[in-house]
Amino acid sequence: MKIALLGYGRMGKTIEQIALNKGHEIVLKVDENTVNYDITIADVAIDFSIPSVAFNNISTCLKNNVPVVSGTTGWLDKFDDAVALCKQHNGGFIYASNFSLGVNIFFELNETLAKMMKNLEQYQISMEEIHHTKKLDAPSGTAITLAEDIIKHSNKSNWALNVTKTDTEIPIVAKRIPDVPGTHTVEYSSQVDTIEIKHTAHNRDGFAQGAVVAAEWLVGKKGLFTMKDVLGLK
Structure with missing residues (x-):
C-alpha cells in the first residue's frame, strides 16, 4: 500500500515506522513547507497535520479520489463541508478523534x-x-x-x-x-x-497503529466511516 503522510510531526514519524514495519511504502511526506505535491501517487492518505491545514489536506484527497484517514483535531467547524465533499466526489473518508x-x-x-x-x-x-x-x-x-x-x-x-x-x-x-x-x-x-x-x-504507538489499520481498511471503499466500522463495533 502506498501511503501519503499529511503532517510529518511526531505522530507522522510514528505512523511512518509502523507502516514500514507492516510492509507499506511511504510515497509522500507533506508538512507546512511542502508545495505542489501530487497526492494521486498514493493509494491512501493519513492526515495528522495541524488544525489550520487539515481541511485543505482532506479536500485535496477527496477531490483527487484518494481515500483519506484524518486524526487531526481542532478543525471540526468544517467537518460538514468535508462530508459534503466526500459525497460529491464519491470518496472514502474516515475521521476519528482518536484511532487507538x-x-x-x-x-x-x-x-x-x-x-x-x-x-x-x-x-x-x-x-x-x-x-x-x-x-x-x-x-x-x-x-x-x-x-x-x-x-x-x-x-x-x-x-x-x-x-x-x-x-x-x-x-x-x-x-x-x-x-x-x-x-x-x-x-x-x-x-x-x-x-x-x-x-x-503510555505512548503514541496505539494511535499510529490504529491509523494504519484504518487506512488499510479504507482502501477500495467509498463513503464516510468511523472507527466503529473499522473495528466492527456497530
Missing part, C-alpha cells in the same frame, strides 16, 4: 455507563483530559467525543471547558503537561461515592 483501539473500546464503555447513569440525578458528571504541552487544541477531540456521547444519553445539553459543575453542561478540565501522550477520565460523583472510568495512553 483501547480508546475506541473506552468510547463504548463511556456510552454504556452514560445510559446506566441517565436517571441517577444525584451524580454530577465531570471530565478531565491531560496531554503534552505541544497539543494545540483544548479540550482534546477525544474529550469532546466522550462528552458528546454522554450528552446523547443524559439531560446535559453541552460541554464547557474549565468551568464549575452546572446542571446543563459537562465541565471538562484540560491540562497540558510535558510528555503526556493522553489521559482521559470521566467521573460521576455523589455525596456517597464516585464512579470513574479512565484511559491512559
